Amino acid sequence: MQEYVTEDRLTKFIQAALLEDVGDGDHSTLAAVPKDQQGKAQLIIKEQGIIAGLALAERIFKYHDPELQVDLLLEDGNRVQPGEIGLRVSGKAASILTTERLVLNCMQRMSGIATKTKQMNELIGHTRARLLDTRKTTPNFRMLEKWAVAIGGGKNHRFALYDMIMLKDNHIDFAGGIAQAIKATRRYLEKKQLDLKIEIETRSLDEVREVLTIGGVDIIMLDNMSPNIMQEAVALIGDRYETEASGGIDERSIIPVAESGVDYISVGALTHHVKSLDISLKALRFHQQTAG
Structure with a gap:
């Protein structure tokens, strides 16, 4: 288990x-x-x-x-x-x-x-990408849904809000920008003496470049980018940070996303759109x- x-x-x-x-x-x-x-x-x-x-x-x-x-x-x-x-x-x-x-x-x-996790995993088996779940789960049933993802061969992302920092678009916008969000997060973790990974969402190559300039994160999320743009982003990032593709990815789009070279692909539909x-x-x- x-x-x-x-x-x-x-x-x-x-x-x-x-x-x-x-x-x-x-x-x-x-x-x-x-x-x-x-x-x-x-x-x-x-x-x-x-x-x-x-x-x-x-x-x-x-x-x-x-x-x-x-x-x-x-x-x-x-x-x-x-x-x-x-x-x-x-x-x-x-x-x-x-x-x-x-x-x-x-x-x-x-x-x-x-079953859905296994099917999607098999689609990307020829690549290095790992399939992730999300927090888009049924309230009070998350433990079992994430357990099922693991049984199907997927990798669990953070379990909840407390075990990882994920700075998404709304966090960045409310914080005043990427630089402000990262710097405030680093100060917070130091003050609280917390050892949590930091992932930040990017929506364009310019935002990827900005994160690379600032640093201080562990994972860069590539959100709602085309596979071609993702491939460019992966090349820019190199081995400095792990990468995660996100944004409405399904059976029809997951193969070119995986072939872009990303490390992880998060798919909310594993738990919120299942038969x-x-x-x-x-x-x-x-x-x-x-x-x-």
Whole structure:
């Protein structure tokens, strides 16, 4: 698992998600299913893609009912085909029913993200560029979405506002310009005794030249530039700083961007424009024994 996927964060997420979904009780299950009814269900893959969230699913089942038996038949990151079985879970039928939707909601979205990440990564596999995610994530679901990107072979960018400095166009404009933004940031980090990387956005070759003159950063973002201009910018920057391409990049535009020579390509669509993978959890037939 990634370093940001901690037991504490997982527990808090599962607690909040179950509270949201179950509230004061799963009344459908409580009404219809005997309390001690035993059952078994299996996770069925219904669409081709990359599976993600199996490790999380096991934790959700076990958090709700530690007596549930979960058998993982695949691993996160596996390429899957329709008809494959991802896991089987057995134990109290009521526990399986109550956790079913949370497991599916997480796994379907995570698998959709992992699948899209894998597809885009394969498009640029012949280049040196690495695929990055962004902070364009679903509130309170970021940990799982970034985890899914990593499962799909992408690289996580900063997790949140606190673990990296990113000076974007609005920061620069409000600060009064590139020089003012960089100098103020360096003073702030020194005063606070913080060791954070600094990335700055540039929108033209002139802005790239200005950053190169001032220095004091770690990564230069090339935002909404054409691949030809990016190539010129990469040549100007050389080995002095890492480079990141950004700005509405999708499957149609990512190859020429990667071929410009940039180190990283950030794609917000990995998490904000994704189709969930079709997965279902189906009960295996259970014939209740009756007293003779």
